[in-house]
Amino acid sequence: MKVYDQLDVERWPKQLVPCDSLVELSLGNCIIAPGRGLACVLRNCKNLEKLHLDMCTGVSDSDIIALVQKAKHLRSISLRVPSDFTLPLLNNITLRLTDESLSAIAQHCSKLESFKISFSDGEFPSLFSFTLQGIINLIQKCPVRELSLDHVCVxxxxxxxxxxxxxxxxxxxxxxxxxxxxxxxxxxxxxxxxxxxxxxxxxxxxxxxxxxxxxxxxxxxxxxxxxxxxxxxxxxxxxxxxxxxxxxxxxx
CATH class of the missing domain: 3.80.10.10 (Ribonuclease Inhibitor)
Incomplete structure (x- = not known):
C-alpha cells in the first residue's frame, strides 16, 4: 500500500483499517496524528515486511515501537525524516524519532536486512534525533545486509x-x-x-x-x-x- 496524502486516511474508522495481511507500506508526505488514521495502521501491521516513511511528520517513537513489537517479519526499513529546521514549520508538531525507535528495532527485528536513513535537509541537519550509538546498536544486533545513510551528520x-x-x-x-x-x-x-x-x-x-x-x-x-x-x-x-x-x- 502506498499513501501520499493523509486526508482520506485520517477519516478511516479504527475498526475498518485492513492491515493484517499488509506486507509493504510506503507513506509519503503524510502528517500522522496520534491515535488516528495512519497511526492506527502502523500499530496493526503484524505481517509487514517492508516499511518506507518519506517525510511523514508526526510519526513518534511509540508508533515505531508498537509496530516492531508486532511486525516480526520486517526485512526492510527506510526512513526519510524532516530536519530540525523543517519541523518547527509544520504546525508546531514537535514529535520526532529518536534512539528509542532504533533500540526497539534492534530488539525486535531479528530479520532486518535493509536499513536506510535520510534527513531531508543537509543544510540544517538533525542534531537531536538518532545518535551514532543508536545506529551502531541496531547494526550490531540486526542481520543488516544493506545500510544507507544520507545526510546523517552523526x-x-x-x-x-x-x-x-x-x-x-x-x-x-x-x-x-x-x-x-x-x-x-x-x-x-x-x-x-x-x-x-x-x-x-x-x-x-x-x-x-x-x-x-x-x-x-x-x-x-x-x-x-x-x-x-x-x-x-x-x-x-x-x-x-x-x-x-x-x-x-x-x-x-
Whole structure:
C-alpha cells in the first residue's frame, strides 16, 4: 500500500483499517496524528515486511515501537525524516524519532536486512534525533545486509570502525556523510562481508583513503560520485567494477 496524502486516511474508522495481511507500506508526505488514521495502521501491521516513511511528520517513537513489537517479519526499513529546521514549520508538531525507535528495532527485528536513513535537509541537519550509538546498536544486533545513510551528520570514523564487526553487511552507501574521513575509509578493507561501497558528495574522503582497496579484490562494485577530493585515478583498481562521476555543482 502506498499513501501520499493523509486526508482520506485520517477519516478511516479504527475498526475498518485492513492491515493484517499488509506486507509493504510506503507513506509519503503524510502528517500522522496520534491515535488516528495512519497511526492506527502502523500499530496493526503484524505481517509487514517492508516499511518506507518519506517525510511523514508526526510519526513518534511509540508508533515505531508498537509496530516492531508486532511486525516480526520486517526485512526492510527506510526512513526519510524532516530536519530540525523543517519541523518547527509544520504546525508546531514537535514529535520526532529518536534512539528509542532504533533500540526497539534492534530488539525486535531479528530479520532486518535493509536499513536506510535520510534527513531531508543537509543544510540544517538533525542534531537531536538518532545518535551514532543508536545506529551502531541496531547494526550490531540486526542481520543488516544493506545500510544507507544520507545526510546523517552523526556518522563518522567511529561508526566506520564499528562496522568492522558487522558480519552481514554487504552493501554500504554514504551520501553527504561529511564526518567520514580517510581514517574511516581505510577500514573498509576490514569489513567482513562488504562487496559494494557507494560514496556520494562526501567531502572528507580522498585518494589516500582509497589506496588500501586498490588491488585488494575486496569489493565487487565501487561507486564514487561528486566527491571533490577523489579522482578517477584514485579509484582505478579499487574494485572489480568501478563507477566514477564528478559534478561539483552541488557545492556552489
Amino acid at each position: 556518522f563518522n570514523d567511529m561508526g566506520m570502525e564499528a562496522l568492522c564487526s558487522a558480519q552481514n553487511l554487504e552493501i554500504l552507501e554514504l551520501v553527504h556523510c561529511q564526518e567520514v574521513s580517510d581514517e574511516g575509509l581505510i577500514l573498509v578493507s576490514q569489513f567482513p562481508s562488504l562487496s559494494v561501497l557507494k560514496l556520494s558528495k562526501c567531502l572528507g574522503v580522498t585518494d589516500d583513503g582509497m589506496r588500501p582497496l586498490v588491488g585488494s579484490h575486496k569489493l565487487e562494485l565501487l561507486v564514487v560520485e561528486d566527491c571533490p577530493q577523489v579522482s578517477r585515478r584514485g579509484v582505478h583498481g579499487a574494485a572489480t567494477s568501478v563507477s566514477f562521476k564528478q559534478d561539483l555543482s552541488w557545492m556552489y
